[in-house]
Amino acid sequence: MTTTSTLDPTASGTANADLLPLLGGTPLARIRTALPHPHPGFWAKLECLGAGGMKARAAVSMLRGARLRGELRPGAPVIESTSGTLGIGLAFAGQALGHPVLLIGDRELEPAMRQLLRAHGADLYLVERPAVEGGWQAARLARLREVLARTPDAYWPDQYNNPDNAAGYASTATELTGQLDHLDVLVCSVGTGGHSAGLIGPLRRRWPALRVIGVDSVGSTIFGQPARTRLMRGLGSSIHPRNVAHGEFDEVHWVGPAAAVDACRRLARGSFVSGGWSTGAVALVSAWAARVEPGAIVATVFPDGPHRYLGTVYDDDFCRLHGLDTCDLPARPMEIPHPRAVEVTGWARCRAVGGPLTPRRARVPAPHSGDSA
Incomplete structure (x- = not known):
């Protein structure tokens, strides 16, 4: 049964401007937990510690x-x-x-x-x-x-x-440029496309050689895969958000729920800080990027904390019900030549990035030291 609303549309809210100084100002954590393999470490901005x-x-x-x-x-x-x-x-x-x-x-x-x-x-x-x-x-x-x-x-x-969605993350970019001396690789989960679009421009102006990796969900249509029912929430989409800056990504990874759950649980046990589906997905890809590009400074954003996921990601019964505790987890992503070359069902990577309706002429970035991994 649909929940009904009790909102009085004529009611005026009372503003509480004292809340606004609580916005942002989140810390940066160094993550070294094996996810699942050892890696040199990456930086994670802990947005769960900001109000809202x-x-x-x-x-x-x-x-x-x-x-x-x-x-x-x-x-x-x-x-x-x-x-x-x-x-x-x-x-x-x-x-x-x-x-x-x-x-x-x-x-x-x-x-x-x-x-x-x-x-x-x-x-x-x-x-x-x-x-x-x-x-x-x-x-x-x-x-x-x-x-x-x-x-x-x-x-x-x-x-x-x-566009004001993306503009809201200018403060995140400013904080990151103040917290990091250098940045080589930015890993962003992609849903509405707001935080990635808001970060890429300012961070590339600071570090022009910055490489950007988008992280999508298996079953999402954002980067050209077919839309399917998705267990993961918070990243991915069944529609085509215009906020996604497709042309700004150097590559895209799709991550499935089993790999995201594994990463979340490892983070909780080994780094104390963790989160939900998006956090697990970007952590997995960030660890991979740090491992295949030795010496590279890698950073990502953990969008939220673990609390809303206690009945899913961190629930043994839920994971057993959905077969997330018996999956074989790959050591590296499968690479595909184009987003529509094959329907991915687990961790996959593509360096030809275009929009969901872009024909097979998407730009392929030049190879780098980690391409073989």
């Missing part, structure tokens, strides 16, 4: 941008689709800037995340069935448009296609 998590930066940026353009009136409601992480960020931004927040989730949203979103004052709808085309994302967006049409003065940030 990583996507609070994007949420505040999108609402501020809309207010400046007159698209969002003072105290007007904000309505958005979310798989969880942006919802927390919008709950933070709504409190800080004085806007009630209504979120469209789905029945795959973890019970703990539902409770957390409501505890932070967000109102929540849940859709019960995925769309035939576009899956849960398309179903959430269809419901969002219905709710938007009957909610006076409501604003939809449209995180997938809003």
